[in-house]
Amino acid sequence: xxxxxxxxxxxxxxxxxxxxxxxxxxxxxxxxxxxxxxxxxxxxxxxxxxxxxxxxxxxxxxxxxxxxxxxxxxxxxxxxxxxxxxxxxxxxxxxxxxxxxxxxxxxxxxxxxxxxxxxxxxxxxxxxxxxxxxxxxxxxxxxxxxxxxxxxxxxxxxxxxxxxxxxxxxxxxxxxxxxxxxxxxxxxxxxxxxxxxxxxxxxxxxxxxxxxxxxxxxxxxxxxxxxxxxxxxxxxxxxxxxxxxxxxxxxxxxxxxxxxxxxxxxxxxxxxxxxxxxxxxxxxxxxxxxxxxxxxxxxxxxxxxxxxxxxxxxxxxxxxxxxxxxxxxxxxxxxxxxxxxxxxxxxxxxxxxxxxxxxxxxxxxxxxxxxxxxxxxxxxxxxxxxxxxxxxxxxxxxxxxxxxxxxxxxxxxxxxxxxxxxxxxxxxxxxxxxxxxxxxxxxxxxxxxxxxxxxxxxxxxxxxxxxxxxxxxxxxxxxxxxxxxxxxxxxxxxxxxxxxxxxxxxxxxxxxxxxxxxxxxxxxxxxxxxxxxxxxxxxxxxxxxxxxxx
Ligand SMILES: [Zn+2]
Numbered sequence: 001x002x003x004x005x006x007x008x009x010x011x012x013x014x015x016x017x018x019x020x021x022x023x024x025x026x027x028x029x030x031x032x033x034x035x036x037x038x039x040x041x042x043x044x045x046x047x048x049x050x051x052x053x054x055x056x057x058x059x060x061x062x063x064x065x066x067x068x069x070x071x072x073x074x075x076x077x078x079x080x081x082x083x084x085x086x087x088x089x090x091x092x093x094x095x096x097x098x099x100x101x102x103x104x105x106x107x108x109x110x111x112x113x114x115x116x117x118x119x120x121x122x123x124x125x126x127x128x129x130x131x132x133x134x135x136x137x138x139x140x141x142x143x144x145x146x147x148x149x150x151x152x153x154x155x156x157x158x159x160x161x162x163x164x165x166x167x168x169x170x171x172x173x174x175x176x177x178x179x180x181x182x183x184x185x186x187x188x189x190x191x192x193x194x195x196x197x198x199x200x201x202x203x204x205x206x207x208x209x210x211x212x213x214x215x216x217x218x219x220x221x222x223x224x225x226x227x228x229x230x231x232x233x234x235x236x237x238x239x240x241x242x243x244x245x246x247x248x249x250x251x252x253x254x255x256x257x258x259x260x261x262x263x264x265x266x267x268x269x270x271x272x273x274x275x276x277x278x279x280x281x282x283x284x285x286x287x288x289x290x291x292x293x294x295x296x297x298x299x300x301x302x303x304x305x306x307x308x309x310x311x312x313x314x315x316x317x318x319x320x321x322x323x324x325x326x327x328x329x330x331x332x333x334x335x336x337x338x339x340x341x342x343x344x345x346x347x348x349x350x351x352x353x354x355x356x357x358x359x360x361x362x363x364x365x366x367x368x369x370x371x372x373x374x375x376x377x378x379x380x381x382x383x384x385x386x387x388x389x390x391x392x393x394x395x396x397x398x399x400x401x402x403x404x405x406x407x408x409x410x411x412x413x414x415x416x417x418x419x420x421x422x423x424x425x426x427x428x429x430x431x432x433x434x435x436x437x438x439x440x441x442x443x444x445x446x447x448x449x450x451x452x453x454x455x456x457x458x459x460x461x462x463x464x465x466x467x468x469x470x471x472x473x474x475x476x477x478x479x480x481x482x483x484x485x486x487x488x489x490x491x492x493x494x495x496x497x498x499x500x501x502x503x504x505x506x507x508x509x510x511x512x513x514x515x516x517x518x519x520x521x522x523x524x525x526x527x528x529x530x531x532x533x534x535x536x537x538x539x540x541x542x543x544x545x546x547x548x549x550x
Contacts, residue, residue: 028508030288039350055325063506073462074494079112081351088525088540122186137539139169163299183208198284359486368479401470
């Protein structure tokens with residue numbers, strides 16, 4: 001053969017091979033999105049040596065890891081977190097501004113997935129009147145539904161209702177969550193009129209009884225938990241009926257004094273229960289079995305409940321992530337068998353991270369403190385009364401926002417629109433005199449601000465919804481939280497201890513590697529859209545992770 005024909009032949013072969021690799025239908029059969037409710041990026045490193053090979057380490061070492069992945073808005077809490085991961089945008093666009101937030105129209109608190117149009121399915125409890133309707137933009141799961149003419153199957157499962165409902169999106173086939181009254185998984189008439197047989201069969205196993213009959217002991221001998229503080233610590237909340245926050249936890253004895261089946265949510269066994277539910281959904285719905293990509297959204301709630309109670313230095317927390325590592329390993333193994341290695345794509349992230357226990361910080365000379373909204377309200381009322389005696393202008397203070405009583409301005413001839421402007425400025429000045437307040441932002445400032453702005457102001461702008469949020473937003477100093485208990489901790493701030501979370505991609509369409517460039521969690525949905533070759537979610541403000549495709 002002449003050299004030129006060999007050249008042409010080899011070029012042709014390259015072309016064929018390349019075309020095969022790039023053929024437009026090369027998509028995963030299944031995407032599994034895993035959200036860990038409360039997880040710091042640093043936990044991947046702190047507990048690394050104790051992890052098995054097949055769980056977090058498999059995702060970290062065989063997938064693509066973003067080492068500098070952050071929430072790019074505040075408040076960093078569960079509902080907004082799940083909505084933002086799946087919509088690729090922030091509360092300013094998707095409208096999920098809190099877990100429970102003050103609703104200006106009804107003048108009451110609303111749950112971010114509350115919807116009185118629907119009823120629970122699987123239980124007559126009130127906690128099933130839910131839907132994703134308060135989420136204002138589309139999710140990557142919605143876009144998959146639209147692209148496939150609704151043939152793709154989309155299911156969300158979680159212990160928390162919002163952890164299942166928001167990720168699965170508006171067009172989901174189903175979302176299932178744990179009902180702590182019955183110990184079963186339930187849903188809403190938004191999705192269905194009755195539970196499918198596989199869910200009834202799953203519920204009939206009554207696994208919750210099995211989990212609550214065992215003791216919570218550490219997975220490894222307790223002296224090996226050198227990455228954590230002492231087990232007996234003054235910074236940890238205790239269960240009712242137990243005088244110290246120490247291992248072992250005899251659940252059968254604690255159950256009656258700790259909300260019965262509700263106790264499960266405060267133990268790592270709720271992650272085991274959810275893992276079993278994930279398997280039941282996989283097989284029950286035949287996910288990833290045909291030529292159309294399906295999407296399974298899983299959210300592990302136990303780390304949040306436990307993290308709140310005991311803080312990030314507790315042995316309980318380390319044990320929870322070591323057990324979660326086993327759950328991740330089991331899920332990946334199951335996917336290898338049911339869908340086949342290379343046929344599925346996984347991403348794992350968290351809906352927020354967490355602050356250290358403020359009292360622990362104080363005791364260790366670190367800046368920190370406790371802030372009281374009730375005290376702020378009382379002081380502000382007193383202060384404003386010196387200017388406007390007998391009037392109540394503060395309607396509500398919650399989620400680091402102040403909602404003004406707008407009726408007081410429109411109905412009272414003594415107070416005009418000009419007064420509202422003055423009162424807003426007066427409140428701002430007063431806030432700055434309070435210990436623990438770092439800064440405040442009025443509605444006018446936020447409206448004039450740029451969505452892409454850097455720094456904390458940018459985070460507040462991206463977390464502020466022009467119709468739903470309050471009149472004044474304020475940010476506390478680093479280490480400060482809104483609560484009085486010296487035990488346990490929380491999250492919600494724009495500081496890196498709350499924003500820095502793991503972002504891991506693995507499997508079909510994902511090359512091995514890592515990046516230390518700054519990425520926002522809003523990049524996750526457009527990245528998955530790029531792998532699936534579907535539209536980006538409607539309000540998406542993130543970008544695909546370019547390093548992963550280069
Ligand atoms: Zn939380």
